[in-house]
Amino acid sequence: MFGTSLALAFSLSMDSFAAALSRGACSRRPGLPEAMRVGMAFGVAQCAMPLIGWAVGIAFASLVEAVDHWIAFGLLLAVGGAMIRNAILDSEEDEESDCGPVRSGRSEWLALLTTAVATSIDAAAVGAGLAMVDVDMVTTAALIGAVTFAVAFGGVLIGRAAGSRLGRWAELAGGLVLIGIGAKILFEHTIG
Numbered sequence: 001m002f003g004t005s006l007a008l009a010f011s012l013s014m015d016s017f018a019a020a021l022s023r024g025a026c027s028r029r030p031g032l033p034e035a036m037r038v039g040m041a042f043g044v045a046q047c048a049m050p051l052i053g054w055a056v057g058i059a060f061a062s063l064v065e066a067v068d069h070w071i072a073f074g075l076l077l078a079v080g081g082a083m084i085r086n087a088i089l090d091s092e093e094d095e096e097s098d099c100g101p102v103r104s105g106r107s108e109w110l111a112l113l114t115t116a117v118a119t120s121i122d123a124a125a126v127g128a129g130l131a132m133v134d135v136d137m138v139t140t141a142a143l144i145g146a147v148t149f150a151v152a153f154g155g156v157l158i159g160r161a162a163g164s165r166l167g168r169w170a171e172l173a174g175g176l177v178l179i180g181i182g183a184k185i186l187f188e189h190t191i192g
Contacts, residue, residue, distance in 0.1 A: 004184070005140045007177055009147035012050075012126060014174030015083065015119045016042040020152040023112075024159015032157075038112065039153035045116040047145025050127030050137070057131025069189030072129035076182030079122040083175030087168045126178070133185055 020038050123144065130137060 020155030043149030046148035053124035053127025057128035075129035080178030087172035
């Protein structure tokens with residue numbers, strides 16, 4: 001189960017990685033303090049959102065017990081499919097990145113927190129799906145947060161050199177892994 005949780009953590013962290021690469025590419029000085037700040041924001045959001053989704057899923061678990069594996073598969077398929085679609089659509093757009101206006105102070109923090117929450121919405125859907133299967137959600141959420149912190153931290157540091165190009169491939173891979181995890185859950189509950 002640890003391997004599945006780790007794969008899930010890396011998959012969910014890929015959109016944060018893409019956003020961190022972009023922040024690193026757009027930042028004037030993407031050093032350790034900026035990487036730490038971005039890593040913490042993304043890590044905390046990615047840790048909290050699956051717990052919120054899981055709590056909602058638990059609240060309705062008795063209503064959907066007979067089809068829980070289909071719901072988990074459907075949610076993971078939808079989130080993974082959206083990640084793949086975003087990666088493909090981004091690759092069709094112009095390669096030049098527009099970093100937008102340079103922000104500072106409170107507006108910079110607000111932009112960072114908004115991005116962290118936006119990139120973790122899919123983790124809430126995954127958490128709701130995980131409420132339907134036997135998983136240690138606290139450990140899984142902590143692993144998701146830790147992996148996301150590390151991935152976002154590294155993303156900022158390499159963002160200046162790699163830019164957003166690498167982020168599209170990471171998001172594509174993350175989407176494929178989420179679909180694979182959903183298929184594994186469906187297989188285990190229907191055939192296995």
